Structure formats: structure tokens, C-alpha cells
Amino acid sequence: MQSRTVNPQKENVKITETNLTSVVEFVLLGFSEIPRLHWFLFGTFSVIYLVILLGNGIIILIMRAESTLQTPMYFFISNFSFLEIRYVSVTLPRMLVDLWTQKGSISILACAAQMCFFLILGATECFLLAVMAYDHYVAICNPLHYPLVMSHEVCVRLGVGSWVIGMPVQVGQTCQIFSLPFCESNQINHFFCDIPNAQFDETVVYMFASLLITIPFMLILGSCSRMISTVLKLPSSTGRTKAFSTCSSHLIVVILFYGSVTVIVLHNCKPKSNQYDGTDKLLSLFYTILTPMLNPVICSLPNKDVSEALRKFLPKLIAIPDT
Template sequence: MELTGAKYQRNLTTWVEFILLGFSDIPELQRFLFWIFLIMYMIILLGNSLIIIVTKVDSCLQTPMYFFLRNFSTLEICYVSVTVPRLLADLCRQNRNISFLACATQMFFFLVLGATECFILTAMSYDRYVAICNPLLYPLIMNTRLCMQLAIGCWLSAVPLELGFTYLIFSQHFCGPNQLDHFFCDVPPVLKLACGNTFMIEMLLYVVAFIVATVPFMLILGSYVKIISTILKLPSATGRAKAFSTCSSHLMVVGLFFGSAILTYMRPKSSHSVGVDRLVSLFYTIVTPMFNPMIYCLRNKDVMVALKKFFTKLIVLPFTSIILKS
């Protein structure tokens, strides 16, 4: 009975920090993974920064479409910066402890920025819907005031929802092992460590995921059904090709992000496995944000032209002025 009581007391111990295991199960790849993730992180920062600068300074890109793209690129930088710097630091050290407060803060910002990304992608699809389905009314509908309201709404609307959800998760009692088998504080791995019945939290997770991911995804699909049907009715083949090229990059980003996010948060708890969860999480936290600037730049002629003009001014003009002075 004494042994049982001691074991019972140990099980009731409340932890004040987690240990992020990350990729500690493959120690021989730590250095390799560090350089891979660092390169990917730098590509994300550089690519999105270039999009922000170019869409801001180029007079030809002062349209609602590029206003939302600039917001999206800013969001991508914030989104990856919530998880990747911590991941890089953990790959270089043995102590991977993270306090409850730091873990809750990371989860909150990750959830808020993920929801914001869903909303901004929805706003971008609405912009394309108005531009293609109501081109004559486009300047009136997508005016500066509406664009600002949509952007502010996208950035702020998820804050109270995710704040309350994060509070509910970390108000649970954690009395089991404190080893978090993940590389950041995501919802499914944290819930695995909670004691007691987490059924209501899991059901709430589905509700939140439905509100911030499934509903925007269905709105995007609905808008693109209308967009594609309108494009197919265009008499000019050139016009159809131009309209499709404008929308295809956005559709690719939507498919990559929503597909991986829904796969993570809408799956039943019983189907979760450590390897699959980490792989899917890597995909939507690092891989997809790395490809997004490439998709928007390489598939958008206007952005490519603006980039060429930007680099010409940045490199050629200073070089020319040096020659003239000499």
C-alpha cells in the first residue's frame, strides 16, 4: 500500500514546465537539420521581405490584391518566427525545457497567426472574386476603407477566441510525464499530457478548427466556383489565361496550407502518431511558408517585373553613380 501511495503521490505531481523532445530521437542528424531549417527560415524571411518592399514601393502594385499580399507576407514572417527560432535553438543545446507560460504564449501566437492566415486567404479570394465576377464595380467595392477594415478584422478577430481556448488548455491538470514529443507547443501533443478527461477540450478544438479553418476554406471554394465559371464564359482565350494565372498561385497556397492544417486539427485523437504529426507540422509551419513567396513571385508576371525594376535600381543605379563620380 505504501508503494502504491508513493506512486499515487508522484502521479499527482503538477509540472511547471515541459521538455520539448523535438528531434532528439535522431541525434546524428541534429546539425544537418539545424542548417536545413536555418536555410529554409532565411528563404522565408528574405522572400517575404522582398514581396513586402516591392509591393510597397512599386507604383504599379498599389492595388487591393497586392495590399493583401503584403499583409500575407508580413503574417508569414510572424508565423514562422513563433516556432522556428526556438526549434533552431533546441537543435543546438541539451536543455530543451520550456516553462508553462512560454509554452502557452507560443501556442497562443501560433493559433492566432494560423487563424489570421485562414482569414487573410479568404479576404484575398474575395478580392479575386470581385475583380473577376464584378470588374466594373471592383474599384468601388474594394476601396481603401474596406481593404483596411478587412485586414484589421483578419488580424484581430481570432485573438479573443484563441486566447480563451489557450487558457482552457493550460488550465488543465498536468500530472503525468512532462516530455512533449514535438518541436513546439501545438495543441494535440500538449493535450496528450493532460490528466483527466479532455473530451470537452477535444470537442472544442473541432469547433474552433471548424470556425477558423473549415468555414474560410468553404468560402474560398465557393468563391472560386463562381470565379472559374465566370472565367470559362470569357470570349477571349488570352483573357481566360490571364485570369487563371492571377488565381492559380492563390489556389496553390490555399491547398497547401488548408490541407495540412485540416489534416492536423480535424483528425480524431486516435489517429494521431508522433511521426506523422511532426511531419505534417513541419509541412505547414516551415515548408509551405517557404514555397509561398516562390509561388507568388514565379507565377506572377507583375511581381517579377517589379522585382527586376527593384534590383535594377538597387544595383545598377548606385554602380552608375560611382562611375560618373569617378
């Protein structure tokens, strides 16, 4: 098969007679359409990243240090905080580097790795939210058997299962996408590797994505329905208030995460001409940055036990040792 002369402006793309391109590297366009705001965005996202690391990191430290928080609910909250740190670290540091250098080139291997980890952690978040909903369901609907049902061994299995259950599917999808040729351009109109220009069956990809999103969501919906039904039957208004406060913060996180992901999936199901017009980047910022940043506030700080532990822990954290 003979190759034609490469255009200087496409030095990273080898064009063959089949009109397909053998991509050597991609170019993440990111926020290149607003170059005047690059430094403002760099400063803003740097602060947000530090807030996410500190907020979720402190939550993890508190729940490991305080014996009163060694319960299944806080075990899953600390897992979720750790997940949020990993989740945002897959995309945000790379975006900060691109804003600093004002270059968006990324090798195909790095792009595949970023996409694979992003998909795996996204699936983990879906299943971990479902596990947390199940924990709330057992605590509210079957409180007498809660210590037996949610034993430490069970919690560890549920936690590990949430982390690994989506790995085979997402690794397989990534390998499928990057084993196929790419067409037209090596430019990606996003701030992380989301591949719109690969020649693959998008129906299969969206089918697996929908399953990984829908199954946990249905489990969450079923758990919430049973919890609401049980709470409404409680004779004490104090008991109802406490029960609602237990699951309300979790529901807010679920709505934020699943709402934005669902909108993106529906948006990407539109014809090609309507895709990647900037809406994806805005929605992706919402669930990749905003949710991890708000997680400590939504999930933990309104809780009285966590607030009390935080008041005890922070003075120890910032205390200056005597010289």
C-alpha cells in the same frame, strides 16, 4: 493535501495524491530520436529560415516601393507575406535553439505564449486566404465595380479583421488549456508547444478549430466556384488564361495550407494510442515551413507586374554606393 517524494528524473514535476502533475516546465522532444542529424537539421532549417525572411521581406519591400503595385490584390499579398514571416518566427527560431543546445526545456509561460501566437496566426492565415479569394472574386466577377467595392478603406478593414477575428477564441482556448492540470509526463513529442497531455475536453477545442478552418474554407470554395463559372463564360481565351492565372497561385497556397491542416486534424481525432507517432511533426513542418518558403514563388513571382518590379528593385537593393 499531502505530496509524495519527487523522483529525481522528474524534478520539474510535482506529483500529488490525485495522480495529476503540476507542471513547472515542458520538454520539447523535437527531433531527439535522430540525434546524429541534429547539426544537419540545424543548418538546413537555418538556411530555410533565411530564405523565408528574405523572400517574403523582399516581396513586402517591392509592393511598398513600387507605385504600380499599390492595388488591393498586392496589399493582401504583402499582408500575407508579413503573416508568413510572423508565423514561421513563432516556431522555427525556438527549434533552432533546441537543435543548437540539444535541450528542449521551455517554461510553461513561454509554452503558453508560443501556442497562443501560433493559434492566432493560424486563424489569421485562414481568414486572410478567404479575404484574398474574395478580392479575386470581385476582380473577376464584378470588374466594373471593383474600385468601389475594394476601396482602400474596405481593404484595411478586411485586413485588420483577418488579424483580430481569431484572437478572442484562441486566447480563450489557450487560457482554458493551461488553467487545467496536466497528467503523466511533461514531455511534448513535437518541436513546438502542442499540448496532448492536458486534461481538457478535446471535443470543444477541435470544434472551435474546425469552425475557424471550415468557415473561411467554405468562403474560399464559394468564391472559387463563382470565379470558375464566370471565367468559363468569357468569350476570349486570352481573358480566360489571365483570369485563371490570377487565382491559380492562390489556390495552390490554399491547397497546401488547408490540405496539411485537415490531415493533422483528422489524424488527431484518432484514439490516443495512435497519436503523436511522428506524423504530426512531419505534417507541421509542411505547413509551418514549406508554405512560407514557397509563398514568394507561388503568389508573387509568376505575376508579370511583380517580376518586372523585382527586376527594377533588386539592382537598387544590391547596388554599392560610390565612395
